[in-house]
Amino acid sequence: DVKVTQSSRYLVKRTGEKVFLECVQDMDHENMFWYRQDPGLGLRLIYFSYDVKMKEKGDIPEGYSVSREKKERFSLILESASTNQTSMYLCASSGASTGEQYFGPGTRLTVT
């Protein structure tokens, strides 16, 4: 079974802090994705990566950056957290030739 893990289930940070969210997959997937999910707005793609050290902007990249130094690990960085970044953050991965994405358990981030 595909396993995608995320570093924290719940996280509380203060405005202005730098926040790191980590995601690890164990299926040797090429593609990794970061989404946020908010009530009424659905799943929105922040960034994705097709390969190590490669990244592409999704629909809402502002205020975020990412890092992919190893194939199995994809990190989302909030350089200076703001209250409007309070959300559920979901990481997903997929293989190069298949479209199905497998999600991690999510991190519920609260910025106060």
Place this chain on the structure above:
Amino acid sequence: QKEVEQNSGPLSVPEGAIASLNCTYSDRGSQSFFWYRQYSGKSPELIMFIYSNGDKEDGRFTAQLNKASQYVSLLIRDSQPSDSATYLCAVNGAAGNKLTFGGGTRVLVKP
């Protein structure tokens, strides 16, 4: 116009009945289609995928795809209270492995 559209619901069905969920998409070049189930407070879980026109069955779930009409549907037979969740439709377009998600349909199965 949203690229992937779903009725937000809630779709209320009695236990044992068939739940029918629909999804329409705008990109005619879309190749692959997925259904995810998401319980409240949890992450989406893949339950079905379909690539070709027609029906695909997996247990109590049947996915139906009609590329000419640009819709994909999910049938849940013998609905159980544990099927109460939000169901997300996702579409893989012609460009790469990004998925576009619909807003989800909330399903309530009443005993």
